[in-house]
Amino acid sequence: MAEPDTRAPEKAGLGFTHREILVTMSGLVIAMLLAQLDNMIVAPALPTIVGDLGGLEHLSWVTTGYILATTIATPIWGKLGDLYGRRITFVAAVALFLVGSMLCGMAQNMAELIGFRAVQGLGAGGLIVGVLSIIGEMIPPRDRSKYQGVMMAVMPVAMIGGPLIGGAITDHLSWRWAFYVNLPLGLVALVVSWITLARLPRGTGHAKIDWWGTGLLTVWITSLVLVATWGGTEYAWGSPQILGLIALTVAGLGAFIVVERRQPEPIMPLRVFKNRNFVLAGGIAFVSGFALFGAIGYLPQYQQFVQGSSATNSGLLLMPMMASVMVVSIVVGNLISRTGRYRIFPIIGGVLVVAGMFLFSTVDLHTSKTATALYMVVLGAGMGGIMQTSTLIAQNSLEMRDMGAGTGVSTFLRNMGSSLGVSILGAIYAHHLTTSLADSGASAAGGTISASSMTPAALRAMPEAVREVFQRAVTDGISNLFVWGSAVAVLGVVVALFVTHVPLRGGKAVATVKPAETPVPVAH
Template identity: 75%
Template sequence: MMAGDSAPGTPAAGQPAGPGFSHRQILVTMSGLVIAMLLAMLDNMIVAPALPTIVGDLGGLNHLAWVATGYVLASTVATPIWGKLGDLYGRRIVFVAAVALFLLGSALCGMSQDMAQLIGFRALQGLGAGGLMVGVLSIIGEMIPPRDRSKYQGVMMAVMPVAMIGGPLIGGFITDNLSWRWAFYVNLPLGAVTLILCWITLAKLPKGTGKAVIDWWGTALLTVWITSLVLITSWGGTQYDWDSPQILGLAALAVAGFVAFVIVQRRAVEPIMPLRVFKSLNFTLSGAIAFISGFAMFGAIGFLPQFQQFVQGASATNSGLLLMPMMIAAMVVSLGGGALISKTGHYKSLPIIGSVLITAGLALFATMALDTTTTMSALYMVVLGAGMGAIMQTSTLIAQNSIDLRDMGAGTGVSTFLRNMGSSLGISLLGAVYTSQLADSLADAGPAAQNVAASAASMTPQALRALPEAAQHLFQQAVTDGVTALFTWGAAVTAVGIVLAFFIRQVPLRSTAAPAASPDAEPVAAGR
């Protein structure tokens, strides 16, 4: 591909804005990506308010975390694979295939008859979802130089108000007035439009050779050690003791799988996760911070509705509305941060500020009690959302600025993989903390809580309101104990991100799509 115009300003229509793409061509291509991004973001936002009703309907509080974990785990495993396939076979066909698989999973989720089916079909949906975000980011990364990228990402950010505000409202409305199954079926008409638009608008993207060898061993080993790790965090201390043969066996399998994976990646002709990208310190640090932010984000979105619906008495629709302060704060800070980076080229301060705010937000949530008002929890959400907004776009931008164009898909896949890995472990680990603490709180309440504990696995907000007031209080206290425990652990993890952010180096953003030199030889910081 030809090197594009390196001017930092927005190109005039018809002039090159990236490697071979004019400003007009980029905007036309991005029309399909905008809808795809909306599709990916809407799914999480719509399903979150419906989770308490879904779990209560199908039964199994112990499987609550796996409704989300199955999705995120599959997405995590698939992300680097989709990214590498895009490098090898061309982004158009690979991206459209990911959208189609996501839609198939959505349809099957809506038809689920029990928790096992729902978890399995969520995993299938997650396999497709893994290709949506990495596909969008890789396509943008291939077309647009890092210094100009934040201006075009502003177009992508225009979908955030619809997804972040409309998603919870749609999910809550569907749950209260239709059926939770439509939280999945709603993806189908939007997905059909996405398939048509992306097939047309992505036609100008370079096509792959289709002759490369797929790293099947790397793919299999990646699946083994990630799944083992998530199972450890999900089952350890709850279903099995930490020193049980099951957990120790999974730990040994995770370590052996990871070591074998690294060996295979060093020797593979076309590794699914090229280890050379980690030679860049900035890439590694931004990936670690993305991991931590994913851990925090899904913990907040996944479990806050439990407190809002069971303790604060919100309906599914209102619990979606109550998430708005966090989403709006994330959107505003992300847009402002993108504009700042585009204008000044400076980005180092954003990961530091974002990490501090995320830790502070989680710490504030850890102080919640039965009498915490919706106003106070909304203020906590603003703090957490602002931190997410400062990190989400910046971590990806730093990662892409540190890799060569040949690794754009794989490198973006690795960065997204690390964020998803944090989400997967966050959901499973924090979910285990939540359910364990909830059960312990009910057990500590003595005989008075026996009937409540027996029905806890299938408790819904509606069923809770039908119980005597004393029983409601016991269950609400148990939910509060579980939520505050998980946020305490979450704050401890995200505090590590503050330290890591200080080591990011202010390397000037490129005004071409690929670095002039290998990222292995990343220059010493040009800034502070």
């Protein structure tokens, strides 16, 4: 068996000064904020959108279409950046996102809105991978961590601010402004990026596009996202539709691997998976996405139904977790920049994620908001130690020619973890909620409870005995959700333990423990 490659790839960084990096970062931060903020701003407007455009049966596709397009586009934009240069592809992604935003605001029916949201999602995929790839090309890894910490802090800011901004826009302006608000911010990002990224390499522009790989990638990713989105909700997991999509996913993935191994310029170069640290970093990214979005997706259920918070307040109650993610991301980034050491952070972060999710598995009807806020701080601190270090480890394992494609793969794995986390943990929550209600004999307690149509306002109007039955069912679903979530998070800790330290490029080498030499078999 061959030794893992522990050599640091070639030097990175293009000699940008700190001031030049900060100016460039201003445009990149706006672009990342746009990509992360969009779904959060739109969510509070969805009920109003349905009332205006109709098409309630297709409402979920307003979100699914965006996520699906973003997931498909992420590795494609990454590879295009490798071939044609970061500047032109990033600016093109921003422009496409703005065109999609403008069209969404002009939509006259639900079909148009879903189609335009897909256009917007195609651009968003280029924003996310473009920002991370540009940082990866501009800044050596030793210095990169402190800047990536700032970028990772954008996500919690978007998750906190998005619902508040979206609600205010919908209440006081029009739901269309939830899309139009992207235009002035995006134009600033467009101008700043075009001016400040002029020094980035332009690429040859002569490479052939891997159309077969792109098509097969679209097929198997689309099938997988639809399995994660529809499984257990639109269709039963054992239904012909879901089983057919699973078969299509497996067949599409197999064909994709065969094609990518033969392409001179594959859309997803399989050689990046030969580096053990890159594969492990991808596993960590997958688990972090699974845990974070699984938690965020269903904690408001407990906060609204059991703790009695309003929809707006439940968003604000997530602030301890988001603030913890933001602070720890920045602190960890600076520590890595000073010391050059990073291996310990995903391990500690993974342990804290396990601890935070386990704490949430202990909630009951009487758990206070103060207690849940402390649990969120623990969970958020763990995520802050994982999120940017997984990207840093992945990028430090890549050659510069694969920076965009490799970053796209890492981001793709985090996105897939998020999709599967929301879907699988949601199925667990729904199963335990409905089972608990069925076993409780709720209708005999003074009212009939329907989990699918229950709202916090409707629950408050019911008799106390019925409220308590439903609240117990919600608590049972949430606690079981976090039990399974903590089990998945344990896998993240195990994966992190196998990461080996490779000195970060751009700084002084850090002393490492030399791995025991293993005899390499001689070919005969």
